[in-house]
Amino acid sequence: MIDSHCHLAGEEFSGDLNDVITRADAAGVKSALCILESENGAEVSRAAVIREAWPAARFATGVHPHHAGPFAGEPARAVEIVRGALExxxxxxxGEIGLDYHYDFAPRDVQQAIFRAQIDLAAERNLPIIIHTREAAADTFRILRESGCSRAVFHCFTGDLAMAREALDLGFSLSFAGIVTFPKAEALREVARQTPLDRMLCETDAPYLAPVPHRGKRNEPAYVTRVFETLAELHGLTREAMVARIRANFTDLFG
Ligand SMILES: [Zn+2]
Ligand SMILES: [Zn+2]
Incomplete structure (x- = not known):
């Protein structure tokens, strides 16, 4: 199994990274895609520590919409920082990049400019993007269309069926997190049921969003197994079959 989105370079894991990786391995989670905040030098430099401890780990980096504010009027500066972190x-x-109108930590026009600039950078470097979008679906889709973006995953997808269809119609993938295991998440399980098997990924978004029965605790990659099991159940597949599908989807998107 692979955890397609987690923040292992975050402070939350600095004290027991090796134990976290050992538990993931014991649970059958053999790799993870670690998200790094490009403008956070300490986090970017921890990629080397993670790679040393977990050679199979992969990385993605970008300026999160929460952190777009300091780049107001300077999208080119954000791009240079992301370019450096990519290299x-x-x-x-x-990634993760996008729009977050729930928290609005940065002005919306600034979030949009920084999102757009990073989509262009991804196109220039022939890389897929990882989208974070919250209460901003219309602007997210408008910008993705205008940018001609074709390779993307909506991380921690929690939208409704209409939003899922719009993303799928544009050729994008949906990544499901532990929320899909929550008792009240029947609507999201229906979205997962209707998502084609070749367009889904599984993630933890650790340290956030622990699944049942770990809710309220720090999340970690080992817990992605519950997400795989839930998606397998919804599609009437064995866990092994779902794991094989998602491995292929991950490789298709990220190489
Ligand atoms: Zn996110
Ligand atoms: Zn995240």
Whole structure:
């Protein structure tokens, strides 16, 4: 299994990284895609520590919409920082990038400019993007269309069926996190049921969003197994068959 989105370079894991990786391995989770904040030098440099401890780990980096504010009026500066982080870490994707109108930590026009600039950088480098979007679906789709973006995954997808269809129609993938295991998430399980098998990924978004029965604790890559099991159940497949599918999807998108 692979955890397609986690933040292992975050402070939350600095004390027991090796134990976290050992538990992942014991659970059958053999790799993870670690998201690095490009403008956070300490986090970017921890990629080397993770690679040393977990050679199969992969990386993606970008400027999160929460951190777009300091780049107001300077999208080119953001791009140069992301470019540097991509090169320093050998990242296989630009992300997570996007729009977050729930928290609005940065002005919306600034979030949009920084999102757009990073989509263009990904196109220039022939890399897929990892999208974070919250309460901003219309602007997210508008910008993706205008940019001609064709390779992307919506991480931690929690949208409704209409939003899922729009993303799938544009050729994008949907990544499901532990939320799909929550008792009240029947609508999201229906979205997962209707998502084609070749367009889905599984993630933890660790340290956030622990699945049942770990809710409320720090999340970690080992717990992605529950997401695989839930998706397998929804599609009437064995876990092994779902794992093989998602491995192929991951390789298709990230190489
Ligand atoms: Zn996110
Ligand atoms: Zn994330």
């Amino acid at each position: 320093a870490t050998g990242a296989c994707a630009v």
